[in-house]
Amino acid sequence: MCDYSLEMYASRPAREGEIYVTTRFPSGSIGLAAPGDCTTAVCVSYGTQLNLENLPADLQETLKVSASEKIVFTRLESGLHHDGIKFANGSEMPLHRLGAGVLASLVDVEKPVAKEIVHEERVVELEPAE
Template structure:
C-alpha cells in the first residue's frame, strides 16, 4: 500500500524481484519505497510482502546529527498499522523479533529486494468446482422393480 500522503505521487505495485529504495518524495514529508532508478515513482507494497534489505535496516534519530539507529535485522515483512487513524502513517515493517517500525522512520537510500508477495486470500478460500458436493436428488427410487 502507499501511505495517504503519497496519493498524489505516481505509483506502481511491487513485484517479486523488484529492488526498492527508501526515499522521500517531492512535496511530502512521508518516506516510502521507490523503484531503484525511478525516484519519483512510489512502489506500493501489499501487507504481508517479505523484504530482504541489502544491509542492516537503519532508522533516523529524532536529533539529526546523531548516527542512524540500527535495527539488528535485514529481513522484514511489510504491514500496516493504526488503520483507524486516517491521517496517521500506516506503512510499517515488522522485524523477525516482532518489532514494528514505521516506514517513514527508515533512513533514506536503503535498498530492499521483494522476496515474496502475500498469498491471495481469495485463492486460498476458493475450492475447486469438482470438490463441491453433488446437489441432493429428489427423485423417487423404485423399489423391488415396481
C-alpha cells in the same frame, strides 16, 4: 499499500525480482521507489515479506537487528503513517523511520506446486432387472 501521504504521486505495484530503495518524495514522505525513478511510488501489499539491506546503524542498535533483515510489510493502526514494517524479533516501526537509502526486495515466494488430483473411476455393476 501506499500510505495516503504518497497518493499525490504516480504509483504502481511491487514486482518480484526488482530492487527498491526507500526514497524521500518531494512531500517529505518516505516510500519505496525503483532506483532512478523518484517520481513513482512502489506499493506493497500488507503481509508481504521483504528483504531489507543497508539498515542504518542507529536502528540496528536500537532494534537489535542486523544490516540486512527479512521483514513483513504491515499496517500500523496508530500514528500519522500507517505503512509499517515488522521484524522477526517482533519490533514494529513506521516505514518512514527507515529514512532514505535502504534497499528492499520482495522475498521469493515459492510457487505453489500444482497437486494432481486423481479421481478414481468407480464402476457400479447393476444386477439385471427381472
